[in-house]
Amino acid sequence: MMKLLKQIFAMLLFLFVSAALSGQGSTTSSMSGQITDSQEGVLAGATIVATHEPSGTLYGATANNQGLFSIQGMRPGGPYKVEVSFIGFSKKTFTDINLLLGETFVLNTGLTESSTELNEVEYHKNRCHHQHFGCTNDPFTHH
Numbered sequence: 001m002m003k004l005l006k007q008i009f010a011m012l013l014f015l016f017v018s019a020a021l022s023g024q025g026s027t028t029s030s031m032s033g034q035i036t037d038s039q040e041g042v043l044a045g046a047t048i049v050a051t052h053e054p055s056g057t058l059y060g061a062t063a064n065n066q067g068l069f070s071i072q073g074m075r076p077g078g079p080y081k082v083e084v085s086f087i088g089f090s091k092k093t094f095t096d097i098n099l100l101l102g103e104t105f106v107l108n109t110g111l112t113e114s115s116t117e118l119n120e121v122e123y124h125k126n127r128c129h130h131q132h133f134g135c136t137n138d139p140f141t142h143h
Helices: 002-022
Strands: 029-036 047-052 057-062 068-074 077-085 092-099 104-106
Touching: 029 047, 029 092, 047 068, 057 068
Parallel strands: 029 104
Antiparallel strands: 029 068, 047 057, 047 077, 077 092
């Protein structure tokens, strides 16, 4: 009888310790995903910035060679504003994102190429014929 009580006690102790350890779960959330272009090509180096709007806390990541990113240790809840950008592409903004405790929010998105038109730049070479006024041939020096 004593042996049976010891076994029951050991089993109850094991169950109690297991339950207590599983209660020590995560206190944060995370976000991950993949950034691509309009042809499903990966955008390695794309920038992801998540802002926890109530606190102003910023979290950031850069997409790796497969276009994948991961942000760990984020505050649960929200709302979050997430901006995804890459040079030569239009920035994409997501709002009202709420994160659940201990879970990973998946954000897969594609960016479209932007066509920014550059203005014409004029260059005028400055020729100085009056050396005694301190002129130089530097076109960006103003006298």
